[in-house]
Amino acid sequence: xxxxxxxxxxxxxxxxxxxxxxxxxxxxxxxxxxxxxxxxxxxxxxxxxxxxxxxxxxxxxxxxxxxxxxxxxxxxxxxxxxxxxxxxxxxxxxxxxxxxxxxxxxxxxxxxxxxxxxxxxxxxxxxxxxxxxxxxxxxxxxxxxxxxxxxxxxxxxxxxxxxxxxxxxxxxxxxxxxxxxxxxxxxxxxxxxxxxxxxxxxxxxxxxxxxxxxxxxxxxxxxxxxxxxxxxxxxxxxxxxxxxxxxxxxxxxxxxxxxxxxxxxxxxxxxxxxxxxxxxxxxxxxxxxxxxxxxxxxxxxxxxxxx
Amino acid sequence: xxxxxxxxxxxxxxxxxxxxxxxxxxxxxxxxxxxxxxxxxxxxxxxxxxxxxxxxxxxxxxxxxxxxxxxxxxxxxxxxxxxxxxxxxxxxxxxxxxxxxxxxxxxxxxxxxxxxxxxxxxxxxxxxxxxxxxxxxxxxxxxxxxxxxxxxxxxxxxxxxxxxxxxxxxxxxxxxxxxxxxxxxxxxxxxxxxxxxxxxxxxxxxxxxxxxxxxxxxxxxxxxxxxxxxxxxxxxxxxxxxxxxxxxxxxxxxxxxxxxxx
Numbered sequence: 001x002x003x004x005x006x007x008x009x010x011x012x013x014x015x016x017x018x019x020x021x022x023x024x025x026x027x028x029x030x031x032x033x034x035x036x037x038x039x040x041x042x043x044x045x046x047x048x049x050x051x052x053x054x055x056x057x058x059x060x061x062x063x064x065x066x067x068x069x070x071x072x073x074x075x076x077x078x079x080x081x082x083x084x085x086x087x088x089x090x091x092x093x094x095x096x097x098x099x100x101x102x103x104x105x106x107x108x109x110x111x112x113x114x115x116x117x118x119x120x121x122x123x124x125x126x127x128x129x130x131x132x133x134x135x136x137x138x139x140x141x142x143x144x145x146x147x148x149x150x151x152x153x154x155x156x157x158x159x160x161x162x163x164x165x166x167x168x169x170x171x172x173x174x175x176x177x178x179x180x181x182x183x184x185x186x187x188x189x190x191x192x193x194x195x196x197x198x199x200x201x202x203x204x205x206x207x208x209x210x211x212x213x214x215x216x217x218x219x220x221x222x223x224x225x226x227x228x229x230x231x232x233x234x235x236x237x238x239x240x241x242x243x244x245x246x247x248x249x250x251x252x253x254x255x256x257x258x259x260x261x262x263x264x265x266x267x268x269x270x271x272x273x274x275x276x277x278x279x280x281x282x283x284x285x286x287x288x289x290x291x292x293x294x295x296x297x298x299x300x301x302x303x304x305x306x307x
Numbered sequence: 308x309x310x311x312x313x314x315x316x317x318x319x320x321x322x323x324x325x326x327x328x329x330x331x332x333x334x335x336x337x338x339x340x341x342x343x344x345x346x347x348x349x350x351x352x353x354x355x356x357x358x359x360x361x362x363x364x365x366x367x368x369x370x371x372x373x374x375x376x377x378x379x380x381x382x383x384x385x386x387x388x389x390x391x392x393x394x395x396x397x398x399x400x401x402x403x404x405x406x407x408x409x410x411x412x413x414x415x416x417x418x419x420x421x422x423x424x425x426x427x428x429x430x431x432x433x434x435x436x437x438x439x440x441x442x443x444x445x446x447x448x449x450x451x452x453x454x455x456x457x458x459x460x461x462x463x464x465x466x467x468x469x470x471x472x473x474x475x476x477x478x479x480x481x482x483x484x485x486x487x488x489x490x491x492x493x494x495x496x497x498x499x500x501x502x503x504x505x506x507x508x509x510x511x512x513x514x515x516x517x518x519x520x521x522x523x524x525x526x527x528x529x530x531x532x533x534x535x536x537x538x539x540x541x542x543x544x545x546x547x548x549x550x551x552x553x554x555x556x557x558x559x560x561x562x563x564x565x566x567x568x569x
């Protein structure tokens with residue numbers, strides 16, 4: 001089955017910079033038609049992982065693969081598109097010129113017009129890159145990533161500095177690319193971006209992949225749910241109930257975090273007949289993510305104390 | 308939303324026709340030349356320094372010395388030709404390593420060496436423009452006469468003479484990242500120009516200082532330049548070999564550093 005072979009993978013990769021271990025036995029696989037979001041705090045090893053997959057770094061141990069080849073092989077890189085977070089493009093070149101230059105590296109590039117319309121930059125093609133706003137520059141970089149008809153897209157913080165409309169447009173384009181069978185590796189600080197787009201999430205902390213799975217699986221790992229209601233019950237009273245981990249009062253509203261939402265809701269309704277505006281939500285990716293990385297931090301500290 | 312153009316290529320389509328590979332090199336060269344020709348912050352100093360110095364010292368204040376305009380046409384052209392190599396190549400490499408452009412280019416399927424080739428051609432083109440302007444000034448305001456063959460040789464001297472300085476700039480550009488590079492390259496550029504007799508002939512300098520001149524590559528390019536403008540009849544083969552050696556040595560060191568560290 002050709003679909004089962006990943007388009008890109010890290011296999012047992014470890015990387016050290018001097019005494020610092022940047023990556024610790026990392027396994028990552030990206031499959032065709034899949035959007036993988038790579039999450040984690042700064043310094044977790046996301047950029048190092050991407051650099052290894054792009055062939056910018058050589059693994060100290062283990063193997064990096066791009067379409068089953070060494071990522072430093074040109075033929076493998078002809079099938080990828082790249083949008084890096086930090087790259088500053090030549091300010092005196094016009095957007096159209098940048099697109100034509102990048103397209104020249106690929107065997108079957110899209111036309112300038114089609115890249116421009118996919119990224120929503122038709123109106124700035126003749127303008128020098130240096131004269132564009134931050135959001136426009138990101139869209140140009142997105143167009144450059146698309147221009148070679150890549151099978152695999154690397155997008156590093158793609159929507160930083162974009163307004164909501166531009167972000168929605170970019171998300172829509174990313175979704176249709178994935179539907180067409182393109183794989184995407186996305187690193188982002190916006191968790192709602194990962195939540196809205198990604199099929200799979202890999203959470204990194206301290207150079208390790210601490211969770212890999214679907215967005216739902218990540219959320220399920222944190223069983224906390226949030227209850228919000230308008231009630232006259234005091235926060236102190238509710239805080240004493242079994243299963244309640246946290247209660248806060250914001251004006252007339254109670255915010256309750258709990259592992260046993262059903263039992264707490266039953267008791268709330270029984271204790272306060274006038275209770276209104278009841279909402280129960282599952283923790284978002286943000287909470288799940290915070291919890292996971294906190295666990296990893298604790299584990300690391302414990303390991304250090306034991307050692 | 309334009310979904311019709313979103314097709315993904317099949318596996319067999321990823322081989323790159325030879326013609327498109329050549330096209331990629333040409334596109335890189337074209338972009339690199341365009342972006343610098345459009346950058347007055349780069350073009351104005353590299354053109355104005357040698358031409359204004361030549362007009363001041365070679366034409367207006369040449370002290371009535373019959374050979375001054377001819378000598379300084381050679382030496383200030385060498386001074387001018389060094390700049391696109393050291394600054395166009397070296398500084399831009401240092402800054403683009405710092406700003407992530409080089410990293411992006413290495414991640415993209417740019418054909419190998421296209422980046423450096425683009426910068427090299429840009430430096431050669433800029434050097435050609437500088438030599439042409441210096442020739443115009445020398446032949447008109449400076450009153451220098453040169454046979455057509457010497458004019459042609461002088462142009463070639465500038466266009467190829469920039470290469471050792473490209474290699475030197477590239478080496479400095481791989482040693483230093485970002486905005487520190489212009490300062491360091493000025494510390495190399497200005498003393499080197501002075502100590503190799505580009506501003507004043509070595510004969511007016513203290514003897515001990517003049518004897519150190521041959522350690523600078525610019526001394527050797529100036530020796531060839533003086534031969535081309537007809538002020539010297541000494542053989543130039545040795546100087547050509549020194550410059551070729553400097554170019555090859557610096558390039559090899561810089562390329563090795565670039566491969567290792569990016």
